[in-house]
Amino acid sequence: MEYFLKQKCQSNAEVAKVLEFFHFACTSEDINNLAHGLMLKEAMGSVMFPVMDKIIKSLCNMAKDNAQVPMLSRTHGQPASPTTLGKEISIFAVRLSRERKELSQVGILGKFAGAVGNYNAHVVAYPNMYGAIYPWVILSRSQRLGRLGRQLCLKVNPIDFENSEGNLGVANGGLSHLSMKLPISRWQRDLTDSTVLRNMGVGIGHSLLAYKSTLQGIGKLQVNEARLSEDLNQCWEVLAEPIQTVMRRYGVPEPHEKLKELTRGRAVTKESIRDFIEGLDIPEAAKTNLLKLTPDTYVGAAVELARTVEHAIDML
Numbered sequence: 001m002e003y004f005l006k007q008k009c010q011s012n013a014e015v016a017k018v019l020e021f022f023h024f025a026c027t028s029e030d031i032n033n034l035a036h037g038l039m040l041k042e043a044m045g046s047v048m049f050p051v052m053d054k055i056i057k058s059l060c061n062m063a064k065d066n067a068q069v070p071m072l073s074r075t076h077g078q079p080a081s082p083t084t085l086g087k088e089i090s091i092f093a094v095r096l097s098r099e100r101k102e103l104s105q106v107g108i109l110g111k112f113a114g115a116v117g118n119y120n121a122h123v124v125a126y127p128n129m130y131g132a133i134y135p136w137v138i139l140s141r142s143q144r145l146g147r148l149g150r151q152l153c154l155k156v157n158p159i160d161f162e163n164s165e166g167n168l169g170v171a172n173g174g175l176s177h178l179s180m181k182l183p184i185s186r187w188q189r190d191l192t193d194s195t196v197l198r199n200m201g202v203g204i205g206h207s208l209l210a211y212k213s214t215l216q217g218i219g220k221l222q223v224n225e226a227r228l229s230e231d232l233n234q235c236w237e238v239l240a241e242p243i244q245t246v247m248r249r250y251g252v253p254e255p256h257e258k259l260k261e262l263t264r265g266r267a268v269t270k271e272s273i274r275d276f277i278e279g280l281d282i283p284e285a286a287k288t289n290l291l292k293l294t295p296d297t298y299v300g301a302a303v304e305l306a307r308t309v310e311h312a313i314d315m316l
Helices: 002-009 019-023 028-065 085-104 120-125 127-138 159-181 192-197 200-220 225-233 236-249 255-263 270-278 284-292 302-307 309-315
Strands: 070-075 078-084
Touching (some): 002 019, 028 085, 028 192, 028 200, 028 302, 028 309, 070 225, 078 085, 078 236, 078 302, 085 309, 120 127, 159 192, 236 255, 236 270, 236 284, 255 270, 270 284, 302 309
Antiparallel strands (some): 070 078
16 A cells, blocks of 8 residues: 555655655554554444434334333243333333443544554654654554444344344354454564454444344334233233232231232132222222223333433433
8 A cells, every 4th residue: 555655646746755754654553553443433433323323213213103002021931010012112222322322432542653652763763753742652552342233132023133133143253352352462563463353344244234134124013912912911910019019008917918819829800800909998099099900001101211212312
């Protein structure tokens, strides 16, 4: 590249006077590390971040569109407090936004200080400039981005998401190696860096394929509200939690034990729940509120959390 630039610039009289400054006081790594840094900066700013933003926007739209769609949640594989589909999707949007923010704040550094970082040749050639260039020593070595991508696996005829997950695996494998390899060097010069850096684009390319597959998969998703409702209607036992909590509020003794007797080893139905509530010694207003509850409506603040997902992301 040095010789190419010299040849191209020989016809310019002014530049021809300083042709040797194309590679003045540099070692090859002074050129290479800055070139890699600039390539990485452009790849992230022009390609990767815009695609990540599209995924985040798609997830936000899905969260808001399904903010009121109730669904059964699970803890330890067992039915738990109901939620909404929109709220669960909003979790992915916020998590991905946090990762995107952290990636965008990683400084891509570089070095331009000669073979061993001491400005040896610079100081000899221009001794009076030493004080001016010395502070650059803080830019001692290129900093690389180590790992890209987080998995979003929504398993609905999941060819696109499986493609995404597979490409993320390849990307993370390669980029993890770079993140472990590049910070460790034998003294100031190590040509194993040069070899592995040629694969930086491979890792980023697989990440890009993964993100695009995720976007394509999100665009194909359809919500089966009937199936979600069926799940909820088969799990009236999830209302044991709010009933127990209200019983504790009003000083009913042994609420956990009483509900355990109701729910363990027997089918819990709408009727059995209502009969249990009717027999509670609590204020009538509290009893009326409990009787209004269904698995569909016992979703807490899930609807509002999903509707305000973009505000949560903006707060980041």
